[in-house]
Amino acid sequence: MIEFKNTQIGYQQPLLFIDELNLNSGEIHVLIGANGKGKTTLLKSINGLQALVSGQIEIDHRLTSALNHKDLSNLVAFVSSKFEGIEHLKVYDFIALGRTPYTNLFGRLSSEDHIQIQHAINTLGIDYLSDKLTTEISDGERQLSAIARALAQETPIITLDEPTAFLDYANRVKVLSILKSLATNQHKCIVLSSHDIDICLEMNLPILYIDSSSNHLIKTNTASKSLLLQHCFGM
Amino acid sequence: MEKRHRILLIIALVLLPVLAYFHLTIGQIQLSSADFYNAFFNYSDSETGQLLVREFRLPRLIMAIVAGSSLAIAGMLMQTLFKNPLAGPYILGINSGASIAVALGTLSGISMFSSNIGLIGLALIGALVFGFIVLGFSLFVRNSLSLLLVGIMIGSFTSAITSLLQTISSADSLKVFTIWGMGSLQQVELSQIGIITVFFILGIFFSFFLIKPLNALVLGENASLLLGVPVKNLRIIIIVITALLAGLVTAFCGPIAFVGLAIPNLCKMLFKTQQHLVLLLGNILLGALFLISCDILVQGLEPFILVPINVITSIVGAPFVIFIILKRLA
Structure with a gap:
């Protein structure tokens, strides 16, 4: 689904090197x-x-x-580390914005759009939040809503930037297992960044780590905590 | 659309002709219903009553609707674009742009600039130029409070330049400009209503095509981009439509403060939504209702004192905006 070839990532100067890497549908990568x-x-x-x-x-x-961004909006969805909530915006309407690439010129939701929104809501198990305001729910609930929005966007790829950073332990495990099941059950290609090394190892999630001395991205299915600490953080 | 939104919008829609009726009939000279009927269907310009309806009352009512709606829509567009509830065409200096362009035109004494097309052209160009200046600043000034300060500074700078122009202009053009500068709905003539309505309808028409991208823009510029919204073009289109609406009003009514700032906030409080279809319709109706009400007040006070419309909108609008700020802090 995502193929890297001699990719150098960064701003003016390269930060990160990826020689060759394929990330497939149905896989989650941390x-x-x-x-x-x-x-x-x-x-x-x-x-x-x-x-x-x-x-x-x-x-x-x-x-x-x-x-272009229009093309990409049908391929990749993005979830940021924190969704602060927006005044007067209901959870359902927030998730519905994930349908933006599919709606007509005036943004009118079709019955197919409503089906996909409800499907995303059911997958995340947040039906009880639909009518609540995004400002009156917890950080964990907001993160689940943000993932539902990405799911409603119906893209083969979902990327998430530290989606668990602001969550408590139970919510971290919950979000990660939901993401894992999205990859397995809905054949999504999921890429997320995280600092939750322990939970990810415990859940046997495949890991992509950035080697701190060579700045190369390395794929591994058999990482151990000591290996990660040594290669990523020089500990 | 939610049921609650529909009900509120229908109430506003029903109130519009009611207030319009009061607005038409409150003047110092009592008019009969025959005067109103004949003014439309059987006009004779030798009848004072009919003349009054056609040449004064009706243009003034239409201008109240156009100005109220236009400024409210312009404010809504600015507030969503800059993600700032205190943004508006006035505070961000877009009105100032129209003002200084009109000042330069009127005070120059060149007759072309005092024609309808000349005036509206000047105001639109001025509003557009200042709109892009603010947009340019917004790309560097990320802090929303700083952007407001930049807008206020642009406003002060422009009014200083305008004052300077006044000191070197002739007495006649100075008088024209001073009256314009107080803001008024009654300077408009029947012959100008056609072109004003065309521009107004164009502005509203194009605003409806912004509903979808504005809804996404609430999530922020990057998030909108990732939903396939062409953010760069959107910014430019929003500024052009804002300039069109705010420039139109400024050209024919002079500066009218606080409508663009207060009404979009009132709509958010009332409708409690981020759906821009509801907000757009709400702003069109409430903007018109608000300015008609203010002008009814102006007319009611006329036997005692001549109050410019800008004074009324500021007296009502400024405390409301302070209330909004305090409410956000709480």
């Missing part, structure tokens, strides 16, 4: 690395918000450099 090593920049590059220093990324066999 991006682990020290602060400032390019996790967010990598996610921005996949979303077309940051140009590559060199090399290429292909999404669904199309170069990201040749895709």
Whole structure:
């Protein structure tokens, strides 16, 4: 689904090198690395918000450099680490904004749109939040709503920037297991960055780590905590 | 649309002709219903009553509706674009742009600039130029409070320049400009209503095409981009429509403060939604209702004192805006 070839990610100077890497549908990948090593920049590059220093990324066999935001909105959804909530915006209406790429010129929701919104709500188990305001629910509930919005966008790829950073332990486990089941059950390709090394290892999530000395992104299915601490954080 | 929204909008829609009726009939000279009927269907300009309806009362009512709605829509557009509830065409200096352009035109004494097309053209160009200046600043000034300060500074700077122009202009053009500067709905003539209505309807028409991107823009610029909204173009289109609406009003009524700031906030409080279809309709109706009410007050006070419309909108609007600020802090 996402193919990297000699990709250099960064701003003017490369931060992160990816020689060759394929991320497929039905897989979840957790991006682990020290602060400032390019996790967010990598996610921005996949979303077309940051140009590559060199090399290429292909999404669904199309170069990201040749895709505009309209094209990308049908391929990749993005969830940020914190959704603060917006005054007077109901959870249902917030999730409905995920349908923006599909609605007509005036943004009118069709019955198909309502079906997809409700499907996303049911998948996340947040039916009880639909009528609540995004400002009056908890951080955990807001994060689940944000994931539902990404799901309503019906993209094969969902990217998330530290989606568990502001959550308590129970909600961290909950969000990660929901993401894992989205990959398995709905064949999504999920890429998230996280600092929850312990939980991710415990859940056997495949890991992409940024080696702090070579600045290369390395894929591993058999990471151990000591290996990650040593290679990512030099501990 | 939710039922509650529909009910509120229908109430506003019903109130509009009621207030319009009061507005038409409150003047110092009592008019019969025959005067109103004949003014439309059987006009004779030798009848004072009919003349009054056609040349004064009706243009003034239409101008109240156009100005109220236009300023409210312009305010809504600015507030969503800049994600700032205190943004508005007046505070961000877009009205100032129209003002200084009109000042330069009127005070120059060149007759072309005092024609309808000349005046509206000047105001639109001035509003547009200042709109893009504010947009340019907004790309660097990310803090919303700082952006407001920049807007206020632009306003002060422009009014200083305008004062300077006044000191070197002729007595006649100074008088014209001073009256214009007080803000008034009754300077408009029947012959100008046609072009004003065309511009007004164009502004509203294009606003409806912004509903979808504005709804997304509530999530922020990057999030909108990722939903496929062409944010760069959107910013430019919003500024052009705002300039069109605010410039139109400023050209024919002079500066009218606080409508663009207070009404969009009132709509948010009343409708409690971020759906811009509801907010757009709400602003069109409430903007018109508000300015008609203010002008009824102006007319009611006329036997005792001549109050410019700008004074009324400020007396009502400024405390309301302070209330909004305090409410947000609480």
